Amino acid sequence: MTEKKPGHIGCIEAGILENALVIVAVLDPKGTVLAWNHAAETITGYSKKDVIGTTSIWRHLYPDKAYRESVNSRLAEILAKKNYFENFETMIRTHSGAHRVILWNTKEVELDGMKHVIAIGQDFTHIRELDSFRESVIDSANVLITVLDDKGKVVTWNKAAEEITGYSPSEAIGGYGIWKLLYPDEDYRETVTRQIKEVISAQQHFSNLETRVTTKTSGKKVISWNTRQINIGGVKHVISIGVDITEQRIAEEALVAYMTEMAMRIKQPVEIIRDNLHEVAELLRAGKITTEETAMLLDGQVRNARQVAANVQEFQQAILEKNRAIPEAYRKFLEGD
Structure with a gap:
């Protein structure tokens, strides 16, 4: 041709x-x-x-x-x-x-x-391959990832964000409305906004900022937020990463409740054992009891101590079964490992 x-x-x-x-x-x-x-x-x-x-x-x-x-x-x-x-x-x-x-x-x-x-x-x-790779990484992450443009509009809302909050990308991307949905209480929303502004004015980002969000199904979740500024096409954006620590906080609250309850449960029996041992000591010093009588009294306090230990173990097991999210280190402690 x-x-x-x-x-x-x-x-x-x-x-x-x-x-x-x-x-x-x-x-x-x-x-x-x-x-x-x-x-x-x-x-x-x-x-x-x-x-x-x-x-x-x-x-x-x-x-x-x-x-x-x-x-x-x-x-x-x-x-x-x-x-x-x-x-x-x-x-x-x-x-x-x-x-x-x-x-x-x-x-x-x-x-x-x-x-x-x-x-x-x-x-x-x-x-486009890089974009696809980034999108794949972002969507594969098990943490909430959202990117905001220089005007604060949501431009990215990953799969985990949808799973955690219940709101789809179409409901979040393109505006600011998602924050009113996640923080429906105006007073709390203003408090969170004020905290964010104070932190950002000092260091341009924030780390481990905990807030309580309301999901689409009206559930409550505790999110730990971290942000960084990034540059996209010459324009500053903010990437926000939110970790759902709801179960962790529930477990921690359970442990606090456990410690409080356990302290109340063992206080009285331990005080009784203490008083009984003090009485045995006084009788020994006064020479009012024999060796055999002393042994019998001490055996009684051993039985009381064993019962206290059994009660503690039973309560620990109940806590473990009720709260599956308790961290492994605490779980081993409660199991007596």
């Missing part, structure tokens, strides 16, 4: 096309490709001789008819309003069968008195 190169096109190729790192194609009014640069060959796998002078390249790049028609439909909608399009993202299939994400921009120019279109395609595959 003979390569058509009008004078203007030859100049464009020499000065710009061949040195560009993006796909650059020039199309005549009928959509015939008049120029196809080196980057276009490298990215798509289709050479100049395969492309120039034809319109068939688009069927090769978009072999799936349904997808090709959807692309054409979207393009028609855009071009009905303006004679160019910007950052139009599509998925092409290369000559080798691989798929690449291309971000297209076009500009209409006049060459030899006729309108032509310059199409520039940037290979965004690597960026």
Whole structure:
């Protein structure tokens, strides 16, 4: 196939096309490709001789008819309003069968008195793969992760955030309303906001800030928040990570209750044993009891002590069975390990 190169096109190729790192194609009014640069060959796998002078390249790049028609439909909608399009993202299939994400921009120019279109395609595959990887990591995390833009709007709301709060990304992303839902009590919300502002004004971030949120089902959960500033596209954002420590706090409260209850349970019997032993000591000093009588009295206090220990063990077991979230270290202590 003979390569058509009008004078203007030859100049464009020499000065710009061949040195560009993006796909650059020039199309005549009928959509015939008049120029196809080196980057276009490298990215798509289709050479100049395969492309120039034809319109068939688009069927090769978009072999799936349904997808090709959807692309054409979207393009028609855009071009009905303006004679160019910007950052139009599509998925092409290369000559080798691989798929690449291309971000297209076009500009209409006049060459030899006729309108032509310059199409520039940037290979965004690597960026989209990184985006996909980041999204996968964020969604795989078992902690609540949300990203706020420089205006405080939610732009990311991961799977764990949905599982913990009950609110879906569609309910959280794009505004500020999620915080009113999580903190429905106005006074408490203002208290939390004031705490956050005080901390951020001092150090630009906060660590282990505990708040109590209300879930979509009206449940209560304790979240420990940590934030950091990040830069996305030259704009400052805040990434907030929230760890659900509800079970931990419940377990800690159970342990406090255990300690309080246990202290009350053993106080009286221990005081009785103390008083009995004191009485035995006084009788011994006065020589009022024999060795056998002393042994009998001490045996009685041993039985009392054993009963106290049994009561403590029984109570410990009840606490363990009731509170499965008790940390392992405390659990071993309560089990007597």
